[in-house]
Amino acid sequence: MTELQKDPITRGDFLGFGLLGTVVGAILTIPPVAFVLSPVIKTDLLGESDIDEGWQEVASVSDIPTDEPASFTIEFPIEQIYAGPDVQNQFPDEKRSDEEFTLKNAVWLSWKSEINHDTGKIAKVERPSFLDEKSSGFSESEREELKKNINVLSNSCAHLGCPVRWLINLDGKGEFLCPCHGGLYDINGTYEGGPPPRDMYRYVNVKIEEDGKLYVKHGYDIEPGLDKQQPYVV
Amino acid sequence: MIGRARSQAADASKFVVDWMEHRTGVVTHMEHFLYEPVPKRGAWVYTLGSACLFLIALQFLTGILLLFYYVPTTDHAWDSVYYIMNDAYFGVLIRGIHYWSANFLMAVIGMHMAQVFFSGGYKAPRELNWVVGVVLLLLVIGLAFTGYLLRWDQDGFWASVVGMKIGSYSPFIGGATIHFLLGGDTVGPATLSRFFAIHVWLLPAAIAPLIGLHLYLLRRHGVFGSESEYTERLAKLHETQRLEEYSRLEMGDDPYDDDDDRYGDNGSRNGRE
The missing domain is CATH 1.20.5 (Single alpha-helices involved in coiled-coils or other helix-helix interfaces)
Structure with missing residues (x-):
């Protein structure tokens, strides 16, 4: 040295x-x-998010079919670089851009169902009977019951995020199928087969108003043990 | 008449070439750089690397042209690509070359790697060139990945989203990497801007010097795997060059004023293989 x-x-x-x-x-x-x-x-x-934290309307509960899920699109406003209100509302009289800066997601809504494990078909649908009589003006307890019995699922596959769709087999069994790698889920979003590591992502913040409209906030049921989302869901 | 013009043109070009050679040595360097002895059998497989270089050069050239019309904003990216494809003069050709040469580049890189692998071209003393080549491969994959999103159509958009979600499985850094690429926690205007910056500046700026290094290491060690075959052939080449030089000296010509064929020394084919 x-x-x-x-x-x-x-x-x-x-x-x-x-x-x-x-x-x-x-x-x-x-x-x-x-x-x-x-x-x-x-x-x-800092834990900040670009996605609007507010409630977004999805659909009316009376629009959900009895024995199969239906998909609805929702758009969450986003604030990201020049899409943020600081820039876009700089001159309120002159719009800076015609673009609506949103995050477009699809939601599958269905009634929670019991599945017959031998045939895979739906055995029992938890659809409250008062829905046959009215489509609005729900009381507090009715809204609670509705909320408890609705599956609010993200259409993003838990494997790599491709959009899943509902298919009915020749023998009458319905499943969510991911077109990318064949992930399979039942009507409740429970994992059935293929590569996904978990059940479908559920929206955690759901509310139903008196007029029967269903609202969600952006956010999924990420398992508490995993602090990271895998895969990343937006 | 034509003959005289031709000899005058030859004189002029010889003058320019000699002038440059005398001051910069560029001609000797070019010859050293461009001429490479390769085995006679299967000589075509040694063109795969040059094919990669050619396709990357096409990417650079057509990419620069596309930038004259492309706009990396969420409200106009798709529109500008639509304009290039439908209204711009030769837009289909320019973007088509960019698109197809990118596709062929991936295939040709695969063939180039396979050729180097099966001929043992990665063995000592060429290991480092293999390493540089792998880095180049990763950069090209990065360019292909980031370029896909820029079209901002359903195809490119979802392919990129799924690609990023695959990346999110990386241990420890998965989340941060995704947030870096997305420019936040969702796909939006920042994502397109970032992919644009990475595709158009960051990765090309990284790939260019590495290509230079790849070529430098290639010229330092030659193209093919068998050391003895290479040295043998190189010795043979030097021997013929030496004999030619001798024979010219014996004929009483000044080798530096050898203009018998009116093409000058640099134009003669004898000194080359």
């Missing part, structure tokens, strides 16, 4: 250069890295 020290450096100089190097290095690297990684910092460290 001694022959390397042709130009001896004192301990103080060494520390000084080290400190200077650290400061200059930080000045040079922190701004560009923070500039590029700001979405990661905002999402992962």
